[in-house]
Amino acid sequence: MEALADCIIPPDSETPGGKDSGCAVFIDRQLAGPYGRQEGLYLRPPFQIGAKNQGHQSEKGPAQAYREGLAALDGACKQQCGGKTFAELSDDDRVGVLKALEKSELKLEGVDGKSFFAQVVKDVQMGFFADPIYGGNRDMVAWKMIGYPGARYNYLDWVSRHNERFPLPPVGMTGSAQWTRS
Numbered sequence: 001m002e003a004l005a006d007c008i009i010p011p012d013s014e015t016p017g018g019k020d021s022g023c024a025v026f027i028d029r030q031l032a033g034p035y036g037r038q039e040g041l042y043l044r045p046p047f048q049i050g051a052k053n054q055g056h057q058s059e060k061g062p063a064q065a066y067r068e069g070l071a072a073l074d075g076a077c078k079q080q081c082g083g084k085t086f087a088e089l090s091d092d093d094r095v096g097v098l099k100a101l102e103k104s105e106l107k108l109e110g111v112d113g114k115s116f117f118a119q120v121v122k123d124v125q126m127g128f129f130a131d132p133i134y135g136g137n138r139d140m141v142a143w144k145m146i147g148y149p150g151a152r153y154n155y156l157d158w159v160s161r162h163n164e165r166f167p168l169p170p171v172g173m174t175g176s177a178q179w180t181r182s
Contacts, residue, residue: 004120005024008121023128026136030123076097081093101114132172
């Protein structure tokens with residue numbers, strides 16, 4: 001999962017990638033909780049393929065879909081890339097595999113590769129921009145990158161000030177790293 005996160009959000013000179021910003025940790029925590037178990041959702045068959053706006057219908061929850069998708073991805077990579085798993089591939093080969101998944105050119109056994117890839121991208125993005133309390137956006141790197149003030153009590157004076165950087169560092173739901181408790 002860390003290799004996928006780093007491929008989707010690669011590190012650069014100013015910002016860590018998906019791995020170092022905690023995207024895989026965010027996804028792991030989400031899959032271990034109510035979201036991963038589909039708590040509160042209707043889980044009785046028949047499951048039908050509906051319109052896109054009707055959402056996903058399946059007996060499997062996201063956690064099971066990830067288990068199967070990651071295993072199928074590694075299986076396809078081993079078969080087509082000299083016995084290497086996705087994490088063992090070079091960066092260029094990883095990008096090639098993901099492009100093939102996105103275009104439905106790479107088939108995963110028992111898994112809709114294109115849908116799995118779309119879900120992984122969405123979840124990595126959520127992890128990158130989430131409040132750090134959920135495991136992603138470590139050290140608020142994404143918020144700092146885009147100039148988001150975070151969960152501050154009030155910054156209404158700045159809402160209409162476009163193209164100006166907010167002068168204070170971002171704050172998460174649990175407060176700021178600079179704050180000390182006595």
